[in-house]
Amino acid sequence: MKEEPIKYERWRKEMVDRQIIDRGITDTEVINAMLTVPRHLFVSEALTDSAYMDYPLPIGEGQTISQPYIIAEMTQSLELKKHHRVLEIGTGSGYQAAVLAHIVSRVYTIERNNTLFMRTRKLFDSLKYHNIITRYSDGTIGWKEESPFDAIMVTAGGEKIPQPLIDQLEVGGKLVMPVGGLMSQEMLLLEKTRNGTSINNLGGCRFVKLIGMHGWKD
Numbered sequence: 668m669k670e671e672p673i674k675y676e677r678w679r680k681e682m683v684d685r686q687i688i689d690r691g692i693t694d695t696e697v698i699n700a701m702l703t704v705p706r707h708l709f710v711s712e713a714l715t716d717s718a719y720m721d722y723p724l725p726i727g728e729g730q731t732i733s734q735p736y737i738i739a740e741m742t743q744s745l746e747l748k749k750h751h752r753v754l755e756i757g758t759g760s761g762y763q764a765a766v767l768a769h770i771v772s773r774v775y776t777i778e779r780n781n782t783l784f785m786r787t788r789k790l791f792d793s794l795k796y797h798n799i800i801t802r803y804s805d806g807t808i809g810w811k812e813e814s815p816f817d818a819i820m821v822t823a824g825g826e827k828i829p830q831p832l833i834d835q836l837e838v839g840g841k842l843v844m845p846v847g848g849l850m851s852q853e854m855l856l857l858e859k860t861r862n863g864t865s866i867n868n869l870g871g872c873r874f875v876k877l878i879g880m881h882g883w884k885d
């Protein structure tokens with residue numbers, strides 16, 4: 668990893684203190700990951716000084732990197748363990764996948780936009796995130812060959828949770844995804860049980876569109 672100016676480390680610590688810990692996130696693995704991942708390297712150079720602010724940022728191609736708190740909340744909700752294998756849908760900037768990669772053994776991440784896919788794959792290489800496996804595909808159909816997953820995170824919003832993702836989740840596993848209309852969604856946490864699924868609503872949110880066979884049409 669490149670040398671980084673001390674200010675980024677300071678801003679990262681402030682972000683974690685004020686936006687993450689003060690708002691009730693307690694999972695130490697999530698906190699440590701967000702203290703470590705250089706968020707400013709996941710946005711364009713023009714935005715590096717805004718990277719640790721309390722809001723989402725554009726990452727090109729009409730897409731956004733989520734607000735830090737949302738990343739922390741979604742990650743904590745999955746109750747991850749070191750040995751877990753996690754599937755993420757919507758690689759985007761790669762920031763969320765990098766946070767996951769500090770917590771679990773292996774992260775599988777799928778992106779449907781080729782420009783973002785190519786750019787972020789290069790970034791993972793240069794930052795040496797060797798436990799992130801990338802794929803250029805429609806994530807709404809999941810990644811059957813690598814399933815079942817211990818946890819699944821969808822970082823784009825759809826009308827319903829794609830059935831293939833539920834099928835590819837381990838019994839006892841959790842899936843988190845924004846579900847609703849185009850303008851706003853509810854963050855749903857699904858747990859797969861022996862006899863079906865149970866769902867918890869974590870609250871309102873706003874994400875970009877999940878586009879694909881089991882999502883919105885392009």
Ligand code: SAH
Nearest residue numbers: 757759760762763778779806822877878879
């Ligand atoms: N997790 C990302 C968030 C990016 S925004 C980050 O940390 O930056 C959501 C991303 O989902 C966009 O890059 C968009 O292209 C992608 N996306 C939308 N529908 C998808 C699909 N069906 N499969 C894979 N990626 C999808």
